[in-house]
Amino acid sequence: MLSSFRLLLLRNPSSSYRSLSLLKNQAYVDGKWVPSTSCETFAVHNPVDNAIITQVPDMTIEDTALAITSAKSAFHSFRKTTAKERSDLLRCWYNLMVQHSEELAEILTKENGKSLAESRAEIKYGNSFVEWFSEESRRINGEILQAPLRNRKLMILKQPIGVAALITPWNFPHAMITRKAGAAIAAGCTCIIKPSEDTPLTALALAKLAEDAGFPAGVINVITTSLKNSATVGKLLCESPDVRALSFTGSTPVGKILYEQCASTVKRISLELGGNAPFIIFEKSNVDLAVTGAMACKFRNTGQTCVSANRFYVHNKKFDEFIDKFMERISKDIKMGDGSREGVTHGPLIKSSQVDTVEKLVNDAVKKGAKLHCGGKRLEDLGPLFFAPTILTDVDETMEICGKEIFGPVAVIHRFDDEDEVVRMANSVPVGLAGYFYSEDLSQIFRVAGKLEVGMIGVNEGLISCAEAAFGGVKESGIGREGSSHGVEDFLDIKYLCIGNIQY
Template structure:
């Protein structure tokens, strides 16, 4: 296997270099179209950077609409055969993919941390969470059952069968680059659909690594295609995925503003839509709550991924009698538990924000609030001694409606705490925004739990719990937070067409 070497130093270098190559084997710098790793047609690329220090990890193809058309056509050709596979075949394929992801979990976590910046512990958690969707849908594939209906006439038999809708376009975000792909692709493949995946320009490497493992698992060419696009081509590629009639369903996770654009662009072909859009989650703590647990839940709910999650607690409402206790314990917990730095360091709990525009927005919101009279309790500034994209965990009170941060989805490590008097008052405030993804509240009153849960205008609720996402649950929102559900037994619905059969003139 190894050439003979002249000295120990040379042998050591070769051994170490071989380990590095093996360790980086899932790093891909080409797109995946029809089972082939390819560069862009025009040979253009863009940089993938580590947000910790903006160092370049690698370059990937900046694919345009011509590259995307090739991927769409490949998905169409593959669909003609793949849609005819049995549920057992698709189940086995997903299970093989899942097994490879489990086997390569540590390497996937390292890639994710390098391009996203979150701590390695958080990345490992996401990989485990993301893998679970593929495992789940490998099992759900064999439970896509139709129905036998009761006919109104005795010479007819009526039934409903379920068929894959067609090639699917999947547009995924940077904050959970592994899990957002697996819970979409797992459902699509279980249903018998083929996919064109467009990952975020900030985090394409995780998607490409998953594509490599799918290839190793035996996915046929064209079943999974991955298009990488930089800022120049992202909008035009997204528009093509919406308007091309071959694509029959579009699944998107991202901001409400972008979701509205995609919604309009899909109208020309009346596509099926699955939209998981922005949130502005209320976090309510009633007087009868267990404050220790409420603070622990707030830490996980607010600061996971440095606050860059769509289900993050965004507007804290603390009832008057427990406000000071919650505030003091919350600040103490922040100071004791959060250690910011390079996510690859074992001592780091939280990493940087993803890009300059993100930290600029956070800084502007906080500075505006302070200038208008908000009270700063901790944080409130950049941590330039660590890196240019790090921002201190921040707590504000006395925030009023004239401040820009008042009703904004912050998407960063900033907690805004409001006082409230009574249940009716806080529900009115919690429901005052046009979105409704997740909401949280803490109470030890059983009647109050059911009352508040019914009245909160959100798609998901954590009651005495700050972390609510799991494979078994239906993930999605109401109002302007989106359409459809991901995960759970409902996750396949968006990738299925229902076909009704009426068989008449039967002679019994």
């Protein structure tokens, strides 16, 4: 029987799919492309029109156990590689990612829906982590300590922790893998990657490039699962004693479940969870700069990022000016549609449940008295999952949208007068991933930066993440940091070595 992918080519021979040599429809375990042992598959859809791109294996806990065995076996030899060998391997993987950047971007756009411009930016951003960790692998050093006794030598060794399970989301299917896997491999760990059921094709494309780069069998494994099997597969990765580290990016409720499941094996865990980022515009700010930052920070990936500006707080004296200029930029700069088409800047939301949630929140707010400045509705002429860029003001605590992480193209904008008041509002939620504020008052910049309860802050800047910086949050936004020199720490054990009775 012909796969749905081949049928699509026969029906549409001009399709750009013909050039996508990295589009794989099998899982990758122990250096082999394999189906599920159950022979079951699930469809991967293009969110623009819900068309099926291809089918991929629906891996079970039996398949996952095989992947764990593969990664554990590979670790015994891979842990002995030198930092230079791992650096070269990562560099080769990076070079292939750069070489195939356009194809990776096309696959990403097909399964995620974001525009090609945004996909290209993500590929470049995601590639940078592999480049960074190819260099960082050679900077994982131990320590020589000053001994309290003359006949002793004390040292600290840093060693790879073991098999690492990496559970990644759909909103950045390339960058979330490279940011985790680059660090794990640099440390000398082997990996089992479980991508989102919505966007597994990018993960499989990265596995193909890792295979081409010469990664030993079992060092990188990719298991694809439908929503039906996702929870049981995730539970096995958490509870298996052969998996020694788990890194997850996703929602706070799911992160809490995984955290609890990892307790049985006292596993090293890294969690990058939900955010609800405040975006504050103070009286002494450049409104034009703030609007530019708000456009990037709020509407990137159609508002579906964990660091998206979610709660806008604008000083009364800047409020009307900001609203007017923000609306003008939305009207001028945003063109929604099929992300693969020229000139389109923003695509659909990822699934129907997300559109339903956003619509419900907006309708509830408007019904209860919020002012709708623009948007507020589905764009069904574009497709089933499009929602118009929306601005709401006069939102109060009676409305469900107030203080909620929206994960859509909706900006809720509040007024404020007092610095202490707005900091209190910004800190009023249980999460603390990112925060943004605009001010040209140097004293205020340092005051507010010190008070905001978040792990990352953009001051007069709306896009802040890069490979060199530590990415992560505080409170219920997670544990650990990704990227930067700190990114390898979750994949390393520290071993203290005391050599005594040395004769001089």
